[in-house]
Amino acid sequence: MRWVDAGPLAALPARGARVLRVGDTSIAVFRTGAGEVYALRDCCPHRGGPLSQGIVHGDRVTCPLHDWVIDLKSGQATGADEGCTPTFAARVHDGRVSIEVPDSLATAQAAGIAASAACAAGPRAPRAALDDCALALFERA
Amino acid sequence: MSKKLVLVGNGMAGMRAVEELLELAPEMYDITVFGSEPHGNYNRILLSPVLASEKKIADIMLNTREWYDEHGITLHAGREVTKIDRARRRVHAEGGLEVPYDRLILATGSNPVVLPLPGKELPGVVSYRDIADVDRMIAAARRGKHAVVIGGGLLGLEAAYGLQKRGMDVTVVHLMPTLMERQLDSAAGDLLRRSLEQRGLKFLMPAQTAAILGAEHVTGVQLKDGSEIPADLVVMAVGIRPNATLAKASGIACERGVLVNDTMQTFDPRIYAVGECVQHRGSCYGLVAPLFEQAKVVANHLAEFGIGRYVGSQVSTKLKVTGIDLFSAGDFSGGPDTEELVFQDPARGVYKKLVVKDNKIRGAVLYGDTVDGAWYFQLLRDGTQIADFRENILFGQAHLGDSGLGGAAGVTSLPDKAEICGCNGVCKGDIVRAITTKNLFTLDAVRAHTKASSSCGSCTGLVEQLLAHTLGGDYSETPAKKPLCPCTIYTHEEIRQAVVREKLKSIPAAMQFLEWKTPDGCHKCRPALNFYMLCAWPGEYLDDKQSRFINERAHGNIQRDGTYSVVPRIWGGVTSPKELRAIADVAEKYNVPTVKVTGGQRIDLLGVKKEDLPSVWRDLGAAGLVSGHAYGKALRTVKTCVGKEWCRFGTQDSTGLGIKLERTTWGSWHPHKVKLAVSGCPRNCAEATIKDLGVVCVESGYELHVGGNGGIKIRATDFLCKVATEEEVIEYCCAYLQLYREEARYLERTAPWIERVGLTHVRERIVDDASGRKVLYARFLESQKYSQVDPWAERANGKDAEEFTPLEPAGVAALETAGGAA
Numbered sequence: 001m002r003w004v005d006a007g008p009l010a011a012l013p014a015r016g017a018r019v020l021r022v023g024d025t026s027i028a029v030f031r032t033g034a035g036e037v038y039a040l041r042d043c044c045p046h047r048g049g050p051l052s053q054g055i056v057h058g059d060r061v062t063c064p065l066h067d068w069v070i071d072l073k074s075g076q077a078t079g080a081d082e083g084c085t086p087t088f089a090a091r092v093h094d095g096r097v098s099i100e101v102p103d104s105l106a107t108a109q110a111a112g113i114a115a116s117a118a119c120a121a122g123p124r125a126p127r128a129a130l131d132d133c134a135l136a137l138f139e140r141a
Numbered sequence: 142m143s144k145k146l147v148l149v150g151n152g153m154a155g156m157r158a159v160e161e162l163l164e165l166a167p168e169m170y171d172i173t174v175f176g177s178e179p180h181g182n183y184n185r186i187l188l189s190p191v192l193a194s195e196k197k198i199a200d201i202m203l204n205t206r207e208w209y210d211e212h213g214i215t216l217h218a219g220r221e222v223t224k225i226d227r228a229r230r231r232v233h234a235e236g237g238l239e240v241p242y243d244r245l246i247l248a249t250g251s252n253p254v255v256l257p258l259p260g261k262e263l264p265g266v267v268s269y270r271d272i273a274d275v276d277r278m279i280a281a282a283r284r285g286k287h288a289v290v291i292g293g294g295l296l297g298l299e300a301a302y303g304l305q306k307r308g309m310d311v312t313v314v315h316l317m318p319t320l321m322e323r324q325l326d327s328a329a330g331d332l333l334r335r336s337l338e339q340r341g342l343k344f345l346m347p348a349q350t351a352a353i354l355g356a357e358h359v360t361g362v363q364l365k366d367g368s369e370i371p372a373d374l375v376v377m378a379v380g381i382r383p384n385a386t387l388a389k390a391s392g393i394a395c396e397r398g399v400l401v402n403d404t405m406q407t408f409d410p411r412i413y414a415v416g417e418c419v420q421h422r423g424s425c426y427g428l429v430a431p432l433f434e435q436a437k438v439v440a441n442h443l444a445e446f447g448i449g450r451y452v453g454s455q456v457s458t459k460l461k462v463t464g465i466d467l468f469s470a471g472d473f474s475g476g477p478d479t480e481e482l483v484f485q486d487p488a489r490g491v492y493k494k495l496v497v498k499d500n501k502i503r504g505a506v507l508y509g510d511t512v513d514g515a516w517y518f519q520l521l522r523d524g525t526q527i528a529d530f531r532e533n534i535l536f537g538q539a540h541l542g543d544s545g546l547g548g549a550a551g552v553t554s555l556p557d558k559a560e561i562c563g564c565n566g567v568c569k570g571d572i573v574r575a576i577t578t579k580n581l582f583t584l585d586a587v588r589a590h591t592k593a594s595s596s597c598g599s600c601t602g603l604v605e606q607l608l609a610h611t612l613g614g615d616y617s618e619t620p621a622k623k624p625l626c627p628c629t630i631y632t633h634e635e636i637r638q639a640v641v642r643e644k645l646k647s648i649p650a651a652m653q654f655l656e657w658k659t660p661d662g663c664h665k666c667r668p669a670l671n672f673y674m675l676c677a678w679p680g681e682y683l684d685d686k687q688s689r690f691i692n693e694r695a696h697g698n699i700q701r702d703g704t705y706s707v708v709p710r711i712w713g714g715v716t717s718p719k720e721l722r723a724i725a726d727v728a729e730k731y732n733v734p735t736v737k738v739t740g741g742q743r744i745d746l747l748g749v750k751k752e753d754l755p756s757v758w759r760d761l762g763a764a765g766l767v768s769g770h771a772y773g774k775a776l777r778t779v780k781t782c783v784g785k786e787w788c789r790f791g792t793q794d795s796t797g798l799g800i801k802l803e804r805t806t807w808g809s810w811h812p813h814k815v816k817l818a819v820s821g822c823p824r825n826c827a828e829a830t831i832k833d834l835g836v837v838c839v840e841s842g843y844e845l846h847v848g849g850n851g852g853i854k855i856r857a858t859d860f861l862c863k864v865a866t867e868e869e870v871i872e873y874c875c876a877y878l879q880l881y882r883e884e885a886r887y888l889e890r891t892a893p894w895i896e897r898v899g900l901t902h903v904r905e906r907i908v909d910d911a912s913g914r915k916v917l918y919a920r921f922l923e924s925q926k927y928s929q930v931d932p933w934a935e936r937a938n939g940k941d942a943e944e945f946t947p948l949e950p951a952g953v954a955a956l957e958t959a960g961g962a963a
Contacts, residue, residue, distance in 0.1 A: 005950040011943060015661060015687040020948045029948060033661040050703040053691040055664040062664035064691040064699050067595070069664075080589040 006090075006097040012037065017052040017061070022105050027088060028052035029097060030072055032059050038072035039090040039099045045070075045083025143171045144243040146443065147232050149222045149387065151176025153185055154416025154432035155248025156204060161440030163212060165658075169444060172214045173240050175232070178271055179219030181205045184580070185271070186429055186612065189462075192275050192303030203580050225391035227409055244411055244443060247388055247399055251381040251417035251427065256291065260353030266375045269300045278374065282307035285373025289313075289362045291350050293320040295460060297378035298333075301342055302462045304374070312370055314362065315346035324458045324469040328485070329492050329508040336465055336490065345370070383418045383425050398425045403450045405439045413439050421453065428456045433582070441630075448630055448656055457518045459511065459609065466507070468514035471521050472496065473504030484535040493535055500528045512552075513537040515605055526899045538602070552606040561603050564596035572604060576611045584608065585627075599853040626665035628658050633669070633886040640673050646682050648674070664690075669887035672774070675810055676882050679924035686941070692772035695944060696932045697754055700747065705754060707746040708771035709761050710807065713781045713800035713819075714742030723764030727757055741778030741816065743769055755945050758933035767931040770807070774888070776878075777816045779803040780828065784821035784838070793838035795821035798867050802836075805871055806878060808929040809921070812885040812894075815878065816850075830858045833881075833891040834874055839863075843870050847877060847903065848895035856892040859900045862908045876917035877907050879924075883917075 006020045012031035019042055020027045026042035028051045036059060042052045049065030059072045069078045075087040089100040146162075148155045151174050159172060176182075182204040190196040209216040217234060224233040225245065232240045253268035255261055265285075267277045281288070282304055290301040293315030305311045319330035320337075334344055345364065353375055354361040361371045383398030394400045394408040398420030405413050405421075415435045417427055426432065431454035441449030457470035473496050475481060484493040491509035495502055495517065501524050505517040516538045520527060527534055552561075557570030575581060575590045587604055588595040594604040624630050631639070636655060645651040648670050652662060662670070667688035674682040692698050697705030709724065724744055728736050735747040749757055758768075771777060781799030785791030799819040806817070818829040819836040829835025831849040835858055838844075842865040846858035861877070864870055880903065885894040895903060907914050936945070 007948045007950055011948060013687060013943070018943065018948045020950065026947075047701070049701075050699075053695070053699060053703070055667060055690065056687065057661050057663045057667065058659055060663075065701065067664065 001100050002103055003091075003098040003100050006039075006099050009037070009092050009095050009097050012097065015056045017054075017056060019050075019052045020099060022099075022101055025105060026050070026052070027099060027101075028061075029090065029099065030056055030061060032056060032072065034059075036072075037090045037092055037097055039088040040070070040072065040075055041086045041088075043085060044068055045077055045085050046081065051085065143169065145241055146170035146172045146244045146246070147240055147242040148172065148174045148246045148248060149225075149232065150246075150248030150250055150416070150418070151178065151180075151182050151216070151218060152248055152250050152416065153182070153203070153429060154250070154436055155246055156182040157433055157436035158246055158248070158413075158415050158439040158443075159214070160204075161437050162443050165440055165444035165446065170244070172212075173242075174209070174214055174216050175220055175222045175234060176216070176218045177221050178273070180272060181208065181216070181218070183272065184612075188269075188272070188275050189299035189303055192278060192300065193306045193462075194303075198272060200577060222387060225387065225393075225412075227391055227393075227412075230411065242411070244413070246439060246443075247393075247407070247412060247414040247418060248416045249384045249387055249418040251425075252384045253377065254380040254382050255377055256350065256379060258350060258353050260355060260359065261377075263353055263355045263359045264357070265355070265359035265373060266353055266377065269296050269376055269378045270381075278304060278376065279307065281374040282309050286310055287312075287371045288374040288376065289370055289372040290376045290378060291362075292376075292378040292380070293317070293344070293346060294323065294378065294380070295321055295458060297376070298337065298460060299462060300376045300378055302337070302340070304376070305340065305342055309374070310343075311341075312343040312345060312372075314348050314350055314364065314370075315344065316349055318347045320344075320346070321458075321460070321469075324506075325467070325508075326473055326494060326506055328483075329467070329469075329494070329506045332490060332492055332508045333460075333465065333467060337462075381417065381427055383420065385418055388414070388418070396420055403438075403452060404442050404447075405435055405451055406442070413442070415439050421451065424453060426454060426456065428458065430454060431456060446656075446658070455518075455522050457505075457514065459514070466509055466511040468507040468511040469505065470514070470518045471502070471504035473506045479503060482531070482535055495534065497527070497531070500526050500531065502527060510537075512606065515602070515609065525897070526901065529899045529901055552603050552610065561607070562591075562593035562596070562600045565592040567591050567593035569607065572607050573611050576608060581608075582612065597853050625669060626663055628662050628666050629655060630658075631655055636670070637673050637677070640670075640677050646674060646678050648685055648688060662688075672810060672812065672887050676924070680927045686944075693774070694941075695751060695754065696758075696768055696772060696936065697749065697751075698772040702748075704748045704750055706771070707749050707754070707757055707761075708739060708743050708769040709766035710769040710803075711743045712803050713779055713796050715781075715796060715800065716744075720764055720766055723761055723766060727760050730760065731757055739771070739778075741771070742780050743771070743778060745771070751945055752947070755936050755939075755942070759937035762931070762934050762937055768933040774811055774813050775815070776803075776806045776809045776811065777814050779806075780816070780818040780832070782819075782821045782826035784819075788821055790824060791821035791838070792840045793821060793843065795819040795827065795836075795838050798836065798838075798843075798870060799827075801867065802871060802874060805875060805925070808931075809878065809882070809925060810928060811878070811882055812887045813890045815881075815891070817874070831855060832858065834858075834877060836870055836874075842866070845870065845873055845877075848891045848900070850890055850892045852890070859895065861900075861904060872914065872918050873907060875921040876914040877903070879917040879921035880906055882921075882924075 006029050012018055014031055015033045017028045017030040020029050028040050028042040030038045040051055042050050044051055044063040046068045047065055049063040051061050051063055053064045054061040060069050062069050068081050070085055071078050075085040077083040091098055148159055181202055184201045184203050187196055187201040220234050222232055222234045230242050253270045267274050288304045288309040288311045290297045290313045293313050301311045301313050319327045320334050349365040350362055351365045352363045353359055354363055359372055359375050361369050363369050385395040385399045388399040389395045399407055399414040399418050401407055401414050401419050401421050405415055407414050416432045434454055435451050438449040438451040460467040475496055479496050479498045482495045494506045496504040502521040507514050555569050559569045561567055561569050572591050572593050579590055581587050584605055594601045625633050625636055639655055643654055645654055651670055668690055671685050671688040686694055697707055728746055731753050733746045733748055737745045739745050779799040779802050781796045784795030785793055802817055815833045817834050818827040818832040820827040820829040821838050823837055825837055829837050830846050831851040835846040836843050842863055844863050845861045847861045849858035850856055881891055
């Protein structure tokens with residue numbers, strides 16, 4: 001695992017998100033109203049909607065396509081919906097945000113090679129199988 | 142340390158309060174529940190289907206014992222509370238158990254009334270209240286042949302029907318000449334009686350029971366006139382009485398029931414009461430819907446929000462007898478100054494009566510066709526003026542220019558495979574299964590679990606009917622007051638009033654003043670608040686970008702693959718070679734995959750990458766093209782036909798007028814999208830009569846039509862008025878749009894808004910009140926000063942640049958090995 005820089009914290013709007021491209025994976029980097037920073041794959045577990053474009057409220061985001069509400073801490077869909085989006089660790093240091101990504105992705109980024117982890121906009125996955133779903137997806141890459 | 146909460150009464154009302162409390166403040170209390178029945182909590186209103194062998198006990202359990210364990214709640218089932226020691230704040234129960242409390246909820250329910258008849262204690266005489274009663278009746282039905290039910294009210298008839306289905310020969314003895322006389326008038330009562338007689342029930346009425354006969358076990362019933370009927374089982378179902386015994390014994394003020402104030406507190410402020418044991422503002426309730434409203438208030442206060450108030454309920458009733466559709470609500474007995482609207486079709490067995498006073502519904506009785514029960518009930522509770530549609534009201538909502546809330550088809554007769562929600566592909570069977578297996582009670586819960594009715598909302602009526610039908614009838618779905626969203630207890634109207642009255646000019650200020658329950662709202666309330674403030678304080682309120690749906694933030698329409706669509710404004714649908722060339726150049730330069738002509742006489746560039754949007758707009762802007770707002774809750778298009786300049790039938794310059802209208806109104810934000818049209822003659826080629834506002838030109842002037850839409854459910858416009866000049870068209874149009882902006886709920890289109898407030902209201906404000914119209918017109922123009930700025934030009938020049946660009950990392954050089962300081 002590697003930490004990659006995601007630019008200055010000031011570039012993230014409060015109650016908003018921006019996209020970080022690592023290889024050809026899009027990571028949505030969120031900043032909540034309370035100032036917390038979270039990173040999720042920019043891909044709703046429902047139909048693959050870009051979560052970075054959603055409305056951020058509390059520590060949740062509402063997907064712009066069909067209003068699924070995703071928990072930013074866990075990546076889990078909330079309410080009666082079931083599904084999970086991979087999460088990444090995020091930290092703020094000296095006013096800059098960095099995100100922890102698997103080596104495979106980071107190397108691809110360094111070499112300018114596209115990693116093959118396009119958003120799997122398939123049907124929702126059952127909740128039981130979703131522990132550490134972040135890693136599972138990337139280990140294949 | 143958690144405070145201690147004790148609930149006395151493990152029924153629907155008390156447990157509902159606990160569940161609401163767990164939602165609001167899961168950790169706040171250590172909860173102990175006492176129930177006199179030896180079960181978990183069950184849905185009492187479904188006992189009748191159990192008796193009629195249409196459901197099993199397991200089907201009607203709401204909270205199993207495991208549920209109590211999971212939530213850390215101590216359940217003492219089958220243990221009566223004998224005493225409340227209020228001084229020491231301890232509850233005493235059978236077997237010497239003592240439990241201390243900081244707060245107590247009394248939910249002791251009600252007891253069946255037992256008539257003081259000779260023989261009332263004989264084995265074989267039962268009342269109808271709980272699972273034990275149902276078990277006794279089922280056992281009796283196995284052994285005996287004859288049953289007598291005393292009481293022809295709701296419960297009595299359901300008991301009679303159930304026993305008859307279990308093979309007994311049932312006679313109902315009723316004191317009054319009309320069945321269910323508290324819910325039905327005599328005409329509907331007679332229809333009901335006839336239909337139950339066809340199913341094999343017998344009725345003796347009016348008739349009074351004198352004695353119950355038998356030595357060891359009941360053998361029959363003797364009536365006042367001396368006649369006798371054989372009986373192996375006698376069910377007394379003559380009413381219920383609030384059970385306030387424990388409260389009275391503990392010195393808490395009671396009359397018929399336990400007295401409570403609007404926060405459901407008894408005279409001892411540590412003790413709340415909820416449900417059928419309660420007497421609130423002089424009323425006791427025996428139906429589920431009011432109990433749920435009370436439970437919400439109790440939970441709100443226990444969670445120390447302290448802002449809920451219960452102000453009483455209007456109730457409606459439905460009979461749970463399979464195949465009999467019956468609905469009643471409000472006061473249907475009539476009286477001075479009331480009128481009755483009646484529809485009768487004896488051959489189809491349909492009877493509908495509405496009692497109306499001052500053009501508002503006061504009561505409703507429906508028999509045979511109850512599809513519109515929920516609608517009439519809503520009109521009753523809202524006190525809606527029905528003058529505008531009373532000539533059609535008895536035919537139901539489907540026969541109005543219905544804008545999407547109706548469920549016209551009889552949902553009960555649909556097969557399980559019938560698709561109810563077309564947006565999400567949810568069938569009737571899915572919804573019914575979710576309601577029964579997941580114990581859903583509300584429309585919101587069904588939406589959350591099945592997605593039905595959660596997208597366009599046009600099937601809401603059908604889903605509500607399914608809920609009512611599946612849960613059994615005396616359940617009523619729609620709460621009298623609908624909060625904007627779960628973040629607040631206030632309605633759209635209350636919030637708007639507060640924004641204006643309290644001069645709230647920022648979202649945090651509004652949330653603080655209105656005591657929002659969440660730190661920064663949700664995707665439902667923030668966009669609504671943003672619009673309400675924008676509308677109330679033009680020029681002062683600073684638009685909150687993060688509270689806008691992505692389309693209005695990115696000024697394009699997000700597509701399913703995350704790209705955007707770009708629709709430049711084409712004024713009145715008239716374009717030029719220069720504009721077309723600019724659009725073609727952009728389409729080629731940015732590899733736009735699809736170029737499509739829209740229904741609103743414009744051109745849509747589909748599949749533009751977000752990063753490209755500002756430069757696409759810059760290129761379009763160079764040719765004079767501006768944003769078409771095709772993405773917003775805003776003024777969209779003004780569709781026109783060619784009018785008298787070219788058309789041989791044209792009466793006025795419809796194209797020119799359309800362009801003037803669009804130049805005046807573009808850029809305005811609204812509760813929902815707004816579309817206008819101008820047709821040059823009554824042939825109406827611009828389809829003006831399905832627009833939010835349509836102008837139909839005639840030789841002598843301009844007809845204005847309002848409240849149409851071609852959307853989910855098509856609605857033709859209502860005729861507003863006719864005016865003589867183009868200037869008047871513009872003034873009336875802007876005043877109407879401003880009224881809509883100021884009065885409609887966010888995400889309510891003009892069609893449902895007009896159906897809600899009534900065309901008369903709109904006509905009074907726009908046509909009859911000339912000075913009021915001019916004021917509205919002036920407010921619209923004032924607001925336009927600030928909104929007629931092309932958002933594309935601004936962003937092509939660098940505004941909100943971060944919205945359209947990905948994050949720029951310093952590079953991979955900044956990488957370090959993970960596992961260090963996190």
